[in-house]
Amino acid sequence: MDATLSKFSGFPGQEKPARPTREEAEAAVEVLIRWAGDDPRREGLIETPARVVRAYEEIYGGYQLDPAEVLNRTFSEVSGYDDMVLVRDIDFTSHCEHHMVPIIGKAHVAYMPDGSVLGLSKIARVVDMFARRLQTQEAMTEEIAAVIDSAFAPRGVAVLIESEHMCMSMRGIRTKGSTTSTSAFYGVFKDDKAERDRFLSMILNR
Ligand SMILES: Nc1nc2c(ncn2[C@@H]2O[C@H](COP(=O)(O)OP(=O)(O)OP(=O)(O)O)[C@@H](O)[C@H]2O)c(=O)[nH]1
Ligand SMILES: [Zn+2]
Structure with missing residues (x-):
């Protein structure tokens, strides 16, 4: 990993744990919807895990960038x-x-x-x-x-x-x-x- 990214990503001197696949990330969102008390199979929520994962790419996109x-x-x-x-x-x-x-x-x-x-x-x-x-x-x-x-x-x-x-x-x-x-x-x-x-x-x- 790039030394600067490593230094400013909160894992000084360490490799980050492997990034999960998109499918794994979407499954995690589904679990959180169930934890919130809702049913991820209902129509309004069916695409939510995919949307949340795309939103995460944007709001946590700073890890991919080198200041x-x-x-x-x-x-x-x-x-x-x-x-x-x-x-x-x-x-x-x-x-x-x-x-x-x-x-x-x-x-x-x-x-x-x-x-x-x-x-x-x-x-x-x-x-x-x-x-x-x-x-x-x-x-x-x-x-x-x-x-x-x-x-x-x-x-x-x-x-x-x-x-x-x-x-x-x-x-x-x-x-x-x-x-x-x-x-x-x-x-x-x-x-x-x-x-x-x-x-x-x-x-x-x-
Ligand atoms: N120093 C600092 N603290 C933060 C920041 N953002 C959130 N926190 C604090 O992180 C602390 C986490 O405290 P914990 O007692 O572990 O978690 P908690 O039980 O959810 O705490 P409460 O927010 O008091 O309910 C809280 O006091 C938050 O206000 C930040 O940017 N800097
Ligand atoms: Zn907080």
Whole structure:
């Protein structure tokens, strides 16, 4: 397996267990429908296992993608620009690894260029790739910052994620509307409080 995929897929240094066949995955969905208390043979549910498996390919498609690869697209003709680049309000939907229900939020990602800049869409693509995996918000925050730091080597990276966890609102404690914030700072954002504060104020004072 590709080293980067392995590193960022939650199985550091290990091979993942073999992927089941589509038929096995559909059979598992059928079991869960029965567990929910319904009859998978009734008309409205007959195609549901196949639909759910196709939906899983989309919402968990991030395992098939290598975030380091998209960060290869850089531009160095930027007239000497070397200040912060901040992409705010990147919408994402992920799924918590504890309950497999949605985490819905926004990511704010900044870096300090060191000679070249990234294609802006690539930052949102990196967020999307990590979101489309089973996640904790903390791990996702760290993974986004770490891969930008290691693959692109800017002078600094800052990531702030704000999100709502459906496992806290639709079940369990059932608190609606609470949000969780997590952050990760590398390089100048870690070392220099003024830069960290500037990043935070650009996000919070909109
Ligand atoms: N730190 C962290 N915790 C999360 C995240 N998503 C969900 N959780 C929490 O994971 C915990 C799992 O706790 P458990 O006691 O094992 O599971 P549970 O009985 O379903 O817990 P309740 O949600 O309290 O009913 C819960 O407190 C969730 O709120 C996340 O991204 N980060
Ligand atoms: Zn959860």
